[in-house]
Amino acid sequence: MxxxxxxxxxxxxxxxxxxxxxxxxxxxxxxxxxxxxxxxLKPVRSILDLTPERLEYNHKLYGYVTRVGDGDNFRFYHTPGGVLAGWGWLKTVPKNNRVLKNETLMIRLCGIDAPERAHFGKPEQPFSEDALRWLRSYLLGRYVVVTPYSVDQYKRIVGRCQVWKWTGKKDVSAEMLKHGMAIVYEGKVGAEFGDNEDWYRRLEKRARLLKRGLWSLGSKMLTPGDYKKTYYRGN
Structure with a gap:
């Protein structure tokens, strides 16, 4: 039963x-x-995806540099998980510029300021194009790691960028300072250095003593901050 x-x-x-x-x-x-x-594994496609937790704990972002348009910033496509998540063999970075425009992050290199390019009819600073070419050759089309610190008034992520070279992992801000392609950031508001401010200042001092890059101009050298005051603020 x-x-x-x-x-x-x-x-x-x-x-x-x-x-x-x-x-x-x-x-x-x-x-x-x-x-x-x-x-x-969640892609960060805009600053709205950059949660307070990511900023507070400086969670690193791994991704691909799609465009370098200035001497101290670039466009970045987040590829979370890297090769282990299938990037480069199962998934690829889009090549369509229209797609990339809405899915890339603007990254502002922390701790430095590169010479200003010509904008709005204003003359370019000496070495501004040199800095752009240097950064473009150093980063464009490469995978990098970005440590985000903050978001600035232009909605750019201010952070540390590191890239792998044959000689190891390089801090891009440090390399620009070393070659005289930028100076240590002068502004008091919004300055971000991570834990590297003293190191950056030592690299700048050495480049100045060796007259590398923009420091070769000597007394004629105008800092990006002074340039902005002269040409954008009417001083």
């Missing part, structure tokens, strides 16, 4: 320790998977 289960029997089954443990396991796994995705 077949046994017929009753609603009471089914209720007891739901609260069986094994069922409770299984439910807890599934819930915990789902929660941890979601946390892992948000932290490591």
């Amino acid at each position: 077949a046994l017929i289960s009753t609603p009471h029997d089914q209720d007891i089954g739901i609260f069986h320790p094994k069922v409770i443990l299984l439910s807890l396991g599934i819930t915990t796994t789902a929660y941890l998977s979601y946390r892992f995705y948000r932290r490591y």
